[in-house]
Amino acid sequence: MTMMMTTSSTASSAVGNNSIACTHKTRNVVSSRSSIKTQQHQQRKAISMSRKATKTLTRRSQTRRGASVVVYASQDDGFKVAVLGAAGGIGQSLSLLLKMNPMISELALYDVGQIVKGVAVDLSHCNTASTVNGFCGNEELGEALKGCDLVIIPAGVPRKPGMTRDDLFSINAGIVRDLTQGVADHCPNAVVAIISNPVNSTVPIACEVMKQNGKFDKRKILGVTTLDIVRSDEFVSTLKGLDVNDVDVPVIGGHAGITILPLLSQTFPQTSFSEKETEDLTIRIQNAGTEVVEAKAGGGSATLSMAYAAARMGEAILRGLSGESDVYECSYVSSDIVPDMPFFATKCKLGKEGVEEVSPIGDITAYEQEWLDKLKPELKAQIDKGISFIADAPQKI
Numbered sequence: 443m444t445m446m447m448t449t450s451s452t453a454s455s456a457v458g459n460n461s462i463a464c465t466h467k468t469r470n471v472v473s474s475r476s477s478i479k480t481q482q483h484q485q486r487k488a489i490s491m492s493r494k495a496t497k498t499l500t501r502r503s504q505t506r507r508g509a510s511v512v513v514y515a516s517q518d519d520g521f522k523v524a525v526l527g528a529a530g531g532i533g534q535s536l537s538l539l540l541k542m543n544p545m546i547s548e549l550a551l552y553d554v555g556q557i558v559k560g561v562a563v564d565l566s567h568c569n570t571a572s573t574v575n576g577f578c579g580n581e582e583l584g585e586a587l588k589g590c591d592l593v594i595i596p597a598g599v600p601r602k603p604g605m606t607r608d609d610l611f612s613i614n615a616g617i618v619r620d621l622t623q624g625v626a627d628h629c630p631n632a633v634v635a636i637i638s639n640p641v642n643s644t645v646p647i648a649c650e651v652m653k654q655n656g657k658f659d660k661r662k663i664l665g666v667t668t669l670d671i672v673r674s675d676e677f678v679s680t681l682k683g684l685d686v687n688d689v690d691v692p693v694i695g696g697h698a699g700i701t702i703l704p705l706l707s708q709t710f711p712q713t714s715f716s717e718k719e720t721e722d723l724t725i726r727i728q729n730a731g732t733e734v735v736e737a738k739a740g741g742g743s744a745t746l747s748m749a750y751a752a753a754r755m756g757e758a759i760l761r762g763l764s765g766e767s768d769v770y771e772c773s774y775v776s777s778d779i780v781p782d783m784p785f786f787a788t789k790c791k792l793g794k795e796g797v798e799e800v801s802p803i804g805d806i807t808a809y810e811q812e813w814l815d816k817l818k819p820e821l822k823a824q825i826d827k828g829i830s831f832i833a834d835a836p837q838k839i
């Protein structure tokens with residue numbers, strides 16, 4: 443599909459196309475350090491500026507068409523997006539936010555719960571440009587997925603107090619496997635954004651399913667870790683009294699406990715933290731999911747902030763697909779940035795085919811390096827668990 447993009451205020455001037463062409467190799471070259479720093483600085487600036495553009499875009503989507511605003515997408519050929527698990531806590535809020543996105547012309551809401559049909563009818567009454575249809579059960583999955591540009595998957599059970607994300611594996615692994623099989627069958631070229639936990643394992647599962655089907659393209663499968671960045675930006679801006687729209691804290695690694703590693707030393711705009719602030723923020727960001735699970739006291743995990751984060755990630759993916767340059771988000775993807783770690787979250791450049799470039803980690807402090815060393819074995823075990831699940835478990839036909 444094609445999109446007419448006339449965004450003029452985005453960050454294209456701040457970062458050129460080769461801005462993160464710094465590869466894994468260059469990271470180890472001392473002489474290139476300062477240029478990497480400059481590039482990272484430019485990236486952050488670009489992210490901050492493009493985020494402002496995103497907010498403007500969302501606001502503009504709320505104005506009535508015909509008003510004197512920039513036209514971002516031709517109304518007759520926007521994107522088709524499916525939400526799998528659309529009747530759930532994340533799914534419903536996310537679907538509402540996507541309904542407000544003018545880049546989307548068709549929303550397909552899929553769930554195993556019959557209520558999804560009602561959710562779709564409810565949402566279809568909102569007077570925004572996209573159409574909405576509900577699909578229930580495996581026999582309707584194909585219709586939901588046919589022609590999709592982007593598939594977002596929040597299907598699966600959430601945590602209760604006392605559980606780790608890995609405790610969800612026994613149920614959610616099979617759910618993600620079967621839904622990814624649907625993607626392989628019905629829209630193998632779509633970008634797939636996986637929210638279902640444990641993300642550290644479900645993303646490898648999805649990749650293995652696509653490989654089994656001979657349809658794997660590493661640019662197309664992403665684990666949504668955006669909530670970690672959203673939280674980090676919020677906590678840092680509150681602590682430091684900064685404008686939250688300007689703040690960008692990269693979060694790398696994975697999405698569970700100590701595998702979540704905020705790189706506070708790379709905060710944009712450059713910000714200094716005391717040792718105690720660094721320690722407190724790092725621990726809080728790593729435990730923020732648990733903070734919500736405990737506050738909800740058995741009623742589930744983060745849904746609203748997650749929907750917000752997924753809508754932001756979804757929009758970034760669509761902006762990349764539409765050909766907009768300089769779209770960056772951290773995401774957990776197939777990567778060779780860290781040796782022996784086949785999946786890792788770092789900043790990614792999003793483009794016409796999905797993930798166009800994966801950024802290196804960049805310079806980190808000794809404190810961050812300690813956490814990095816600690817997280818690797820844990821993350822690797824969770825990756826291997828996902829890969830073995832597909833190797834060992836017969837596929838559902």
Ligand SMILES: NC(=O)c1ccc[n+]([C@@H]2O[C@H](COP(=O)([O-])OP(=O)(O)OC[C@H]3O[C@@H](n4cnc5c(N)ncnc54)[C@H](O)[C@@H]3O)[C@@H](O)[C@H]2O)c1
Nearest residue numbers: 527529530531532553554555597598599600637638639748
């Ligand atoms: N990546 C993140 O940062 C992040 C953040 C929050 C939650 N999560 C995860 O997202 C998942 C969903 O959380 P929630 O709070 O929305 O849960 P929820 O229970 O409210 O909703 C889950 C939905 O998935 C549906 N579902 C179950 N099996 C399905 C299948 N095979 N096909 C389609 N739909 C199916 C359920 O019917 C339900 O509507 C959980 O695994 C949770 O841990 C991830």
Ligand SMILES: O=C(O)C[C@H](O)C(=O)O
Nearest residue numbers: 601639730731732743744
């Ligand atoms: O913590 C959870 O279980 C949900 C999610 O991964 C989160 O970070 O909020």
